[in-house]
Amino acid sequence: MATRIDVTGLTAYYGKFKAVADVNLSIEPKNVTAFIGPSGCGKSTVLRTLNRMHEVLPGARVEGKVLLDGEDLYGAGTDPVNVRRTVGMVFQRPNPFPTMSIYENVIAGLKLNGVRKKALLDERVEESLRGANLWEEVKDRLGRPGAGLSGGQQQRLCIARAIAVEPQVLLMDEPCSALDPISTLAIEDLITKLKSSFTIVIVTHNMQQASRVSDATAFFSLEKTGDPGRLVEFDKTSKIFSNPTEKRTEDYVSGRFG
Amino acid sequence: MTTEPDSSADAAEPRGAATATAPPQDPPPAGGPTVAAASKPRVGTADLIFKNLTRTAGFGLLALIAVIAIFLVLRATHALNANTGNFLTTEEWFPNASPPKFGVAATLYGTVVSAAVAMIIAVPVAVGIALFITVYAPRQLSSVLGYIVDLLAAVPSVVYGLWGLIVLAPHMKGIQLWLNDYFGWIPLFSADSVGRSLFVASVVLAIMILPIVAALSREVFLQVPIAHREAALALGATRWEMIRTAVLPYGKPGVISASMLGLGRAMGETIAVALVLPASFNISAHLLSPAGNTIAANVANGWGEANDIGRGALIASGLVLFIVTMIVNIIARAIVARRREFSGSSA
Numbered sequence: 128m129a130t131r132i133d134v135t136g137l138t139a140y141y142g143k144f145k146a147v148a149d150v151n152l153s154i155e156p157k158n159v160t161a162f163i164g165p166s167g168c169g170k171s172t173v174l175r176t177l178n179r180m181h182e183v184l185p186g187a188r189v190e191g192k193v194l195l196d197g198e199d200l201y202g203a204g205t206d207p208v209n210v211r212r213t214v215g216m217v218f219q220r221p222n223p224f225p226t227m228s229i230y231e232n233v234i235a236g237l238k239l240n241g242v243r244k245k246a247l248l249d250e251r252v253e254e255s256l257r258g259a260n261l262w263e264e265v266k267d268r269l270g271r272p273g274a275g276l277s278g279g280q281q282q283r284l285c286i287a288r289a290i291a292v293e294p295q296v297l298l299m300d301e302p303c304s305a306l307d308p309i310s311t312l313a314i315e316d317l318i319t320k321l322k323s324s325f326t327i328v329i330v331t332h333n334m335q336q337a338s339r340v341s342d343a344t345a346f347f348s349l350e351k352t353g354d355p356g357r358l359v360e361f362d363k364t365s366k367i368f369s370n371p372t373e374k375r376t377e378d379y380v381s382g383r384f385g
Numbered sequence: 386m387t388t389e390p391d392s393s394a395d396a397a398e399p400r401g402a403a404t405a406t407a408p409p410q411d412p413p414p415a416g417g418p419t420v421a422a423a424s425k426p427r428v429g430t431a432d433l434i435f436k437n438l439t440r441t442a443g444f445g446l447l448a449l450i451a452v453i454a455i456f457l458v459l460r461a462t463h464a465l466n467a468n469t470g471n472f473l474t475t476e477e478w479f480p481n482a483s484p485p486k487f488g489v490a491a492t493l494y495g496t497v498v499s500a501a502v503a504m505i506i507a508v509p510v511a512v513g514i515a516l517f518i519t520v521y522a523p524r525q526l527s528s529v530l531g532y533i534v535d536l537l538a539a540v541p542s543v544v545y546g547l548w549g550l551i552v553l554a555p556h557m558k559g560i561q562l563w564l565n566d567y568f569g570w571i572p573l574f575s576a577d578s579v580g581r582s583l584f585v586a587s588v589v590l591a592i593m594i595l596p597i598v599a600a601l602s603r604e605v606f607l608q609v610p611i612a613h614r615e616a617a618l619a620l621g622a623t624r625w626e627m628i629r630t631a632v633l634p635y636g637k638p639g640v641i642s643a644s645m646l647g648l649g650r651a652m653g654e655t656i657a658v659a660l661v662l663p664a665s666f667n668i669s670a671h672l673l674s675p676a677g678n679t680i681a682a683n684v685a686n687g688w689g690e691a692n693d694i695g696r697g698a699l700i701a702s703g704l705v706l707f708i709v710t711m712i713v714n715i716i717a718r719a720i721v722a723r724r725r726e727f728s729g730s731s732a
Binding site for chain 1: 523524610612613615616617618619620621622623626630631634635637726727
């Protein structure tokens, strides 16, 4: 059920401001693809175009094509709601619904899909929480508020919530930036495990993290503030970090810039 | 109360500051705190002033409520003693007769029912307005509408009441007849004749409280973190599903508080209701019949010509309104507190 993503000629705007210009890349199924680059280079923007969350912001729009197994996400007849059910997302800050229990958080997406049967829900809650390496920690307190967990647990709860609807792609927008090193490690282990079932795209500021978890890496950069961000180089992670083609990529991954 | 801004931190210590253990007035050392200075708890004069101001305000409020309650009880007792009817159940109001006979039952009923029906009409509309402004409207329209709703909320509700009375109430006959025709099989809407009824009073009340409930609800929905809205959208929620999943649950305590404020206004509203209702003292389950009265309207109508016992009786009914308002608020608090750990305030 994992899916490949082909991005061609993608340009994203916030109102009149062109945030990213002319991005072309192909994301392999059941791979982890990392987006790295300095702040403001548009890597999160590109990520959010992959499940049409970019256009949620007022004035934001997209040009170009994003093909999910050959089907254009921005095609005329495509409903963004359906896109988001296929392409799940985990955000920078853990955002479990504060009004819901752990259990309710996990099934939030399933309920939107009309799943009502208790037995099926129970099963999927356990499955998803196990999938997110959280089950053992919370199985005795599923009725407790999700917001009462630690930051790392909340983030894994959000991952459980995202995978409960069985998406084909999982987008992660700096999922560890608000977490401590131990929780970060837990999430990274989880990413490695999840890539057997999902196509994963992760935005990260942490280059070690990109080199640890990803198979392919895309390096984004921008000339100067106000310019649109551009994809500088996209290749296997090992190549990007050891022998990149572009000088700018080498400067960035070796810490000389950005 | 007066809150004079303290002109300088080293000014003579105002009242209250003397009660606490006032530390020596050493200004913070300019060259960075020494270890000794840092280990000593630093309580400045401004802290003391502020602490005592807030404490005074807090206790003052409690004292004020107590004084009001005591005043109401004291002024009501002699009338209640002279009453030959049962104050809680009698559906009559002859406090100026001798012997006086009066009861709060009919006006209390009218107060509660008209306020409740007003809430049933106003709260869903207000929540709808607030949701439209915060979620559906495009950005520019949303800020304009938000501004307008805030403005409307600042207009004294009696203005809306008068509009409802003069413009709307005369046109209510058709609506009432329609309700009677189609829903007359529900006892609530059955009536021999329609006219200046509790229902009309409720509609006028609903119009009066609508702006404030809408403005407060809008404020509440604006507080819903964008992260929660995006979380719902990213799960594949439609806009309405996003509202149901993220916005409404998060905003519920706030909407309940806003509604309580509206309910308080509705129950205390006087002039508009006094002008609508025929001031009859019987309990009628038929909302559309020309009958009914409320406590506040009764006080306004009766105070001028009341004798000593009559005023005591009106004050006693005021005491009942006071208690009912309090009970309603306690219930609302309890509803909000029931799932406090799920309220989102901890997140």
